[in-house]
Amino acid sequence: MDILITGTVLGGTYALIALGLTLQYGVARIMNLANGENLVLACFCAFWLYTTASINPVIGIAIIAPAAFLLNWLIYVYAMKPLVDRAKNRGQLEVDSILATFGLMFIMQGVMLLVFGGSYFSYNFLSEPVRILGANYGLNRIVALGAAVVIAAGLYLFLYRTRYGTAIRAVSVSPSSASLVAINVPRASAFAFALGGALTAAGGALLSTFYTFNSSMGVIFTMKALIIVIMGGVGDVRGAVLAALLLGLAETAVASLIDPGLTLAATYTLFIIVLLIRPQGIFGRQTA
């Protein structure tokens, strides 16, 4: 039971991060390897807001998310769009965007290393224990899970119940057809990319309440987000959430039952299994 709840909390946070990447890859077609850096930057911002201005991180999301939105919008328009325009086919765009975001990742990481150094940071926020079903959990984790659920629900409502959200989903299915029905695809892609960044940042802010972070941990999170997105089926929001929960549970199970040093191995094994059996992911569309 312990594993179930801890795993779910972890999975919930992963879900937010993965949702951000799903939007960026599924809609804007950019495989953003700098996504993890987005996350870490948000961690630092939340930390800074809490320790210097005593702003509650959950409230802090109201500052961090829009800032991340703006930052990612700028990144898309100035760094990614030239690649989109230049690419002759989707495969080339994917390779180009991977390399470019890779570079972005190193630059962001390099800057954070220079500014914050390589040490670990954490802070105390709502770390009182809460009793659920006979075991203790940090209140901060529960709050983080709650916030994640609210944000994810909001995203779902946006994508499935509003006009613009539907337009975004149309672009993820087929950009060329979407432009034929008068959807401004470049604008929608930029929006999705920026929104994805904001979601990841929100996830980062929540994560920082209970996770010890440092400047170089972005890569691991990017990798997990990528694996989740692929496992869930590219571009599919429900799939990403499901896969994130699966991963959170699997990792927690392995850490508790087998060995904490093998969490990455557990992630990878899941990934390999999905690749071999159902490469389009749980909810993905089969390509002939």
Added chain:
Amino acid sequence: MTGRALLSVETVRKAFGGLVAVNDVDFTVKQSELIGLIGPNGSGKTTMMNLISGALKPTSGTIRLDGEAISGLPAHKISQRGVARTFQLVRILPSLSAVENVIAGAVFGHIRAWGDDAYREAEVLLERVGLGGRGSAPTGSMTYIDQKRLELARALASNPRLLLLDEWLAGLNPSELKIGIELIRDLREDGRTIIMVEHVMDAIRSLCDRCVVMSSGVKIADGSVHDVLNQPEVVTAYLGADDA
């Protein structure tokens, strides 16, 4: 010519989600026959070709080549068993020379040609399709009919038991069309088994022994060219109900 069935398509179905592109189609092709696979646009002809060549896997049903089931095998294995094809939108290999394009067809099939022999055979084939002496020409600047000829040479290079021509005569002007039809007739005289997907009715009439007509995924006729083209269902499929 023997009457043995080289290819048999048995209740083959291909569905893409809710869309059934090929709906339980049966037909056979005998050794050395030249079959026309015709029908209006969207009838599932190219999907059928893709199923035979292995580009797609059938949802259900079996395709047999000389008795052996090939449906479900990957395209390269089917190609190695002696099936070659041309594509609706011509696919030549732009960064290879013309002669290399042809050799490409021969190296990996059941012939496994290589080296000087392969070059010689390729030159012969280029001659055959009317591109003699242009082996080292850059393929990117070739005219459309020349690219089509090149693709045909590549398909022939593997000495296929079954040749699939997917709208090979499309987009040709009248004089090119004449040359193209003669070329195919030539291949037929050799005894090659050929399935042609075509819209050019003159070609169908003058070349094909038999026709299989598809409409909306279903086979609606199968017989000699004359009989089939006069059947009311076929006329309706192409022209609409009023003219039947």
Added chain:
Amino acid sequence: MTRFSEKEQRVAAFALLGFGAAAAIPLVDDGYYLSLSVNIAMYAVLCTAWTLFSGPTHYISLATAAFFGIGTYTVGLGIDSLPFPLLLAIAGIAAAILAGLVGVATLRLSGVYFVIFTLGLAELVRQVVTWLQTNFTTSVGLYVFTDMTEKHIFWMLLALAAIVYATGWLINRSRLGFAMRIIGNDETVARHVGIDVARSKVILFMVSGAFIGITGAILAPRFAYVEPPSAFNPVISFQVVIMALLGGTGRLWAPLLGVIPFTILFDRISSSFPNHTSLLIGVAFMAIVYFLPRGVIGLIEDLRKPRASKAGAVAQVPEAAE
């Protein structure tokens, strides 16, 4: 396809000269420049082996560190019990097996999945090795004590480089090389002329991986103390990608154009501004994507084009006049 063209003879002559000159370096210097040369030679082999696979297939492999680490660890584990040459062979085979497994799992799919998987591979192998070592042996690190000096390592790397180039050249002339050219042009056509696309890619990946593994093994004596974080250092993967893309992957010797300048640059930066290495790597990646998409070799080819088309035009006129 079977004759030695004039161009090939010229290239072979150049290569012999180049190798001869390089082999003389240890006789001239014993310190900094020899050390730098070893670095350059190491990256030259790694990048060329990387290009063997990633050039034709356009798949970006970040698995270099995993193969390298396996090679280093093979030597670390066996140095006290087996002869060095045998360890090199085992390293190559072990790396090839890993490459085969990764390839079979991921190469049937799009390039994106491949990149992601290899990104974490070095980390995964490192975790597994660390776990195995902490739970089954007494210490996490391994000592490698040999009589080998930088000189020997350098000459071994040169020999390996020669073998890599020779292998690349042979592959280009073979059916496999032809298949890769066809695959690079049009994968659908490749499948329809009988090429087993997935298998071709996997074989190429295994060859590439084997060479990288052997390189790791050759470098093991330099470490003296081998432990997972340094043996499976992911930065190696990134540097190899940068250097190979910087030089260009169009030709087998093109990566050299990236290896030499970048190794020197990275060396300078890491000694003078050690905290700026991440930035350097990041800037290098972006520079490649935006300004040098086909590497330096692409730039050179672009500069040579006007000359070539003039020559072509001249050759055509007499034909038309007939």
